[in-house]
Structure formats: structure tokens, C-alpha cells
Amino acid sequence: MTDRGKWHERLKVTLWTLIVPPILWAGHFLFSYLWAAISCAKAGAFMTFPIVFVAGTLLALALIGLSGWIAWRQGGTPGSSAPHEDGTDIDRLRFIAKSTLLLAGLSFVGVLFTVLPVIFLRDCM
Amino acid sequence: MRRAWLCTPLLLATGGCNATQSTLDVFGAEAREIRHIAMILTVGAIVILAIVVALYVRAVRAPEGRLSHEAGMRMVLWVGAIGPAVILAALLVYALPAMRPRPTSPVDMVIRVEGEQFWWRVAYVPPGATPMLSANEVRVPVGRTVAFELTAQDVLHSFWIPGLAGKMDMIPGRTNRLVVRAEKAGRYRGVCAEFCGLSHALMAFDVIAMPADAFDAWLARDSVSIARSAGRGAALFDAQGCGGCHAIRGTSHVATIGPDLSHFGERLTVGAGILPPSVEATAAFIRAPQATKPGVRMPAYPQLSDADARMIATYLKGLR
Known part of the structure; x- marks a missing residue:
């Protein structure tokens, strides 16, 4: 495998990349509120085909999915068997990768739960 | 003594039971849907609680090392994360349509x-x-x-x-x-x-x-014009300035500051659902509304004799 094919391994998960999925979730949450508020204020109702909302949601889900995938690949770095709880670089990497993966899962579900009301509710109340 | 401990929460739980103001004894379609959702959530919560307690008891009693680290982690993933996420998503999809307002037509x-x-x-x-x-x-x-x-x-x-x-x-x-x-x-x-x-x-x-x-x-x-009798009660109603705030259709009183009294006689309660619809309660409310309703904007009429207050109350009770 070339170096080019291992870009996700060169991009090491750190405490900074750990917070990417929750930040995307929070950003999507804010985006949803802004989108609903602007739609209701300008159009008086949710738009019939909410292309901006669909695009923003897909982008958030894709980025969360990508960070989860990177974390999953790095967490699966071969080595000693579980539990990985020693103060070594590889165990730290595995820990952060697993935490990122779990946060990505939570954020993915969080974004979906934010989207569901828009699918079911069509009025601005 | 042990039974008393059981009775207290039971009494607290059932103290509010009645048929006129209850989310459980419903008379409308919306309340029926809400009750249905509440029942499913309650029963579901009890079932999940029972499962969690059973798993907890089993985990505490099981000998150490019975589950491998991997199997334990797999259980946490499925029972602790994926299961709840799927259940919550299903509940959300099930409950959200209840928030849609019922459609209306112009003839409603x-x-x-x-x-x-x-x-x-x-x-x-x-x-x-x-x-x-x-x-x-x-x-x-x-x-x-x-x-x-x-x-x-x-x-x-x-x-x-x-x-x-x-x-x-x-x-x-x-x-x-x-x-x-x-x-x-x-x-x-x-x-x-x-x-x-x-x-x-x-x-x-x-x-x-x-x-x-x-x-x-x-x-x-x-829609038909209402004939209102002019008696002593009606004269007192005029003289005391009640018409400054209250309207009675069929008379010259049209003010809209206080509650409309056009059909006061058919109301089932007095003072917005708090007093029995009797002449005595109405008269007492006219003389001292603050006594039964602190902060009410209607002024008190202590100068009004009890007999006069009853006359006004009788007149109001006759408005049907």
C-alpha cells in the first residue's frame, strides 16, 4: 500500500479531532434552528423542498461518518490484545480513537433526531 | 405501620382522580391520542426498567470472569448504545405525528x-x-x-x-x-x-x-333579541356602575372591561370556576371579590348592603 492510500493513518486522531463530531452535531443543531427561523420569517412556512436543509444535514452526516471511519480504522491498529489500558502511545491512540468513534455514533444519532421533527412537522406553529 | 407507608404514596397518586378534569378520563380525540402515547411510554419504561434491573442483579451475582472483555464490550454496545438509540428513534417517529395539528376547513x-x-x-x-x-x-x-x-x-x-x-x-x-x-x-x-x-x-x-x-x-x-326585565336588581346594577365594566345584551350595557354577563344565569360556576352558582356566593363575590380571588381587578363594594347585593345577584342569576 502506498503512502497516498494511508492518508487516514497519517492523520492521527488527537484530542482536537475527538471534538469534531460533537461540534458538527452542535453546528447542525444551530443550523436547523436558523433554517427553521429564517424559513418561517421569510416564507411563513417550511419550504416545500428544503434543499438547503437537506444539503446541510447530508454534509453534517458525511463529515461525522468520515471522522467515525477514520477513528475506527485507527482504533483497529494491530497490536496487543484487549484491554488497552497502558500508558503507551498506541494504547492512548486506541483510547482516543474509540472515544471519537463513540462520539461520532452519538453525534450521528443526534443529527438524525434533530432532523426527524422537520420531516414530521410542516408548520411554524 | 407498614401498610401506612404503602397507603401514603397510593393516596398521593390517587388524590387527583376525578372525571371532570383528567388527562386519563378523556372526552376529546387529541387527549385520547396523548393518553395512548403516555400509556405506551409508561408500560415501555416499566418493561425496560425490569430488564435493566434483571441484568443488574445477574451481573452482580455472576462470578468474576464469566464474560470475556470482548463479550462485555459487545453487550455494552448493543444493549447500552444501539438498543436505546433504536428504541428512542422508534418512539420519536411514533410520537411526532401527534404534534401535527388537526386539519381545519373554513366551515369549522x-x-x-x-x-x-x-x-x-x-x-x-x-x-x-x-x-x-x-x-x-x-x-x-x-x-x-x-x-x-x-x-x-x-x-x-x-x-x-x-x-x-x-x-x-x-x-x-x-x-x-x-x-x-x-x-x-x-x-x-x-x-x-x-x-x-x-x-x-x-x-x-x-x-x-x-x-x-x-x-x-x-x-x-x-340571534333573536332578548327581552330583559327591569326590576330593582337591574336598577341597582345601573346605579352601582356595574355596566362600566360588564355587558348584558338586551340592555344599554356594552362595556367589555370585565366578563360578559349576558347569560350569567346559565353558568355552572361563579368567579371563573371557583364558586357555586348560588345567589349567596354571587352576592358575596360582588361585595368582596378580593376575599375569594386575591389580586382580582374588580373593585369591592363594601358600601353595598347584603340585601342589595342579593338583589343584584338575583337579577344576574335570572339572565339566561
């Missing part, structure tokens, strides 16, 4: 209700007809869709008829819509569900769900 009855400290201004607006004003009592036809248009004059209130539908805030300067459909005739009760001042807890109203024909006849009776 509109009832405008305004919350004021501490009473309810009610206007029935049948399609294509003039509004009929009332207060502190709401009548709805059974089997028809009714749209409540809710607002407030002074502070936040909340309009809640537990047996009919969920609650809806009444916000000054804004009109909220609550669409309902009553399914069972009877006498019920609604309340203010948002703290609005000293007498918030004393701000209630009667709800009467009537068969549609009876409702139409009840609403139509105002």
Missing part, C-alpha cells in the same frame, strides 16, 4: 379565548355570522372540529382542558391555534396552566361538550 367553528387576570373572555365565531360573546365557560359541539384561537391581554396564561387536548400558551400580542374535536358529551373543566398572578390557581372554567344540534340551538338563541 372558531372559538376565540383571551386570558385575563383571572378570567376568560370567550367569543364564538361561527362561519359567516357575528361573534357571540361570553366568559368563563366554553361550550363545544360533539363530533365537530373546533379551532380555538388563543391570546392574552395582560400576562402569559395557558389554556388547558385536560380531557380535551394538550395545553396551549396564551401570549399577549400573538394568536395560537389549538384544533380539537370533542367525542363525548358532558360537563368538564379547564384551567390556566401558566402562573399568571395571585389568583392563578383560581382561574378555571367550565367546559360543556354538547350534542351538535343542541349546540347549534344554544348558539342561535342570541
